[in-house]
Amino acid sequence: METRSMRDPWQEMRRLQREMEHMFTDFTPAWRWPLTGEYPPMNFTRGDKDIAVEALCPGADRASLEVSVVGETVTIRGERHAEPGVSDEQYHRRERPIGTFTRSLGIGDRLDPDRTQATYTHGILRMQLARVPEATPKKIPIQN
Amino acid sequence: MATMTTTNQAAASTRQERPERAARTISPPVDIYETEKTYVLLADMPGVMPSGLEVVAERDELIVRGRVERPAAAPDYQEFELEDYYRAFTLTEDLDTDGISATLRDGVLRVEIPKSPGVQPKKIPVRTE
Numbered sequence: 001m002e003t004r005s006m007r008d009p010w011q012e013m014r015r016l017q018r019e020m021e022h023m024f025t026d027f028t029p030a031w032r033w034p035l036t037g038e039y040p041p042m043n044f045t046r047g048d049k050d051i052a053v054e055a056l057c058p059g060a061d062r063a064s065l066e067v068s069v070v071g072e073t074v075t076i077r078g079e080r081h082a083e084p085g086v087s088d089e090q091y092h093r094r095e096r097p098i099g100t101f102t103r104s105l106g107i108g109d110r111l112d113p114d115r116t117q118a119t120y121t122h123g124i125l126r127m128q129l130a131r132v133p134e135a136t137p138k139k140i141p142i143q144n
Numbered sequence: 145m146a147t148m149t150t151t152n153q154a155a156a157s158t159r160q161e162r163p164e165r166a167a168r169t170i171s172p173p174v175d176i177y178e179t180e181k182t183y184v185l186l187a188d189m190p191g192v193m194p195s196g197l198e199v200v201a202e203r204d205e206l207i208v209r210g211r212v213e214r215p216a217a218a219p220d221y222q223e224f225e226l227e228d229y230y231r232a233f234t235l236t237e238d239l240d241t242d243g244i245s246a247t248l249r250d251g252v253l254r255v256e257i258p259k260s261p262g263v264q265p266k267k268i269p270v271r272t273e
Contacts, residue, residue, distance in 0.1 A: 041224035045217070056224050058190040058251030083186070086177050095173035096188050123190030123251015 039101050040076070040125075050115075051107055051129040058123030059096070065120060067127055069113040074129060075104040169230035172208070172253075183239065183257045190251035191226045199246040199255060206233040206244075208253065238263040 040057040055076055064079035079100045107129065115130035172187040185206075189197070192210035200207045210229035235241060235257070243258040 038223070042221075043219040043223060044221045045215075045219045054219075056190050058188045059186075060250065062250070083175070083177065083184075086179075090177040090179065091175065092178060092183075093174060093176040096175050096186060097173075120250070122193055123188070 038103070039097070040103060042103065042105050044105070044107065046109075050131065051109065051111075053105070053107075053127040053129060055103065055125040055127075056123070057101070057125055060120070060123075060125070062120060064100075065118075065125065067116065067118045067125070069111045069116050069129060072108060072110055073104050073106050074111065074116075074127060075102065076125060076127075077102045078125075168227055170227045171231050172210070172229045174231070181259055183259070185233070185253075185255040185257070187229075187231065187253040187255075188251065189229045189248075189253050192229065192248065192251065192253075194248050197246075197248055197253065199244070199253070201235065201241040201244050201257075204235050204237075206235050206241075206255070206257070208232075208255070210253070 040055045042053060042055045044051055044053040053074060057076075057078055057080075059080050060078040061081055064077070066077040068075045068077075077100070080096075080098045082098045110132040112130040112132045117128040119126050172189045174188075175184075175186040177184050187208055189208075189210040191212040193213075196211035196213075198207075198209040200209075208229065208231050212226040212228055214226055238260050240258040240260045244255060246253060246255045248254075
């Protein structure tokens with residue numbers, strides 16, 4: 001039996017992956033990854049007139065929080081800072097993510113940016129988004 | 145499970161959640177760091193108000209509990225669900241449990257646990273002659 005045929009074709013890939021992970025771990029410990037992708041998680045509820053959106057982002061720097069509304073999409077931005085003056089060596093455990101985050105969510109209704117309100121309490125960013133009123137049918141008089 | 149206990153100066157190690165707890169809880173993510181005089185624990189607990197927070201240090205255990213108010217109806221679109229929080233940590237003898245302080249700000253709990261005076265580094269003044 002030829003030994004080469006017994007080799008797992010993915011073995012080399014896994015070895016390379018492990019090496020890459022090890023390399024990145026050396027330079028970027030796992031607890032320092034930037035907040036990207038699906039952070040922060042969001043919920044929304046449609047009301048008769050407006051839409052209530054909540055984003056779970058505890059410990060965000062209040063000055064960095066931004067909410068913008070374009071068309072049917074709401075976008076939030078913010079940042080979570082590391083503790084100032086604390087070196088990596090002082091940490092025994094780091095599970096809380098830090099870094100900047102951006103998240104856009106399509107609501108499915110045209111939104112009015114001028115009537116958007118947002119508050120940040122207990123680590124939850126709450127937004128009240130107003131729909132653009134539907135165009136009402138206008139009767140056109142027929143001229144003789 | 146990795147612990148935060150160092151070889152010669154132990155602080156607190158994460159303990160497995162107790163299996164007998166029937167209520168559904170979330171284990172909040174934490175950071176723990178050490179300064180010259182204290183250990184600092186930061187826990188993400190969004191949705192918890194000060195009235196719903198409980199930090200208890202008894203014997204060799206620090207227990208953190210947070211109650212949240214769940215919405216009356218499920219959202220139309222949902223990526224997260226607010227649940228109560230629970231996490232327990234083992235305290236070692238080198239900590240001054242009487243001096244523990246806790247604050248809650250923007251959904252982050254901050255607990256400061258002073259080291260016992262005996263384990264704090266003592267500065268020896270050097271006299272020059």
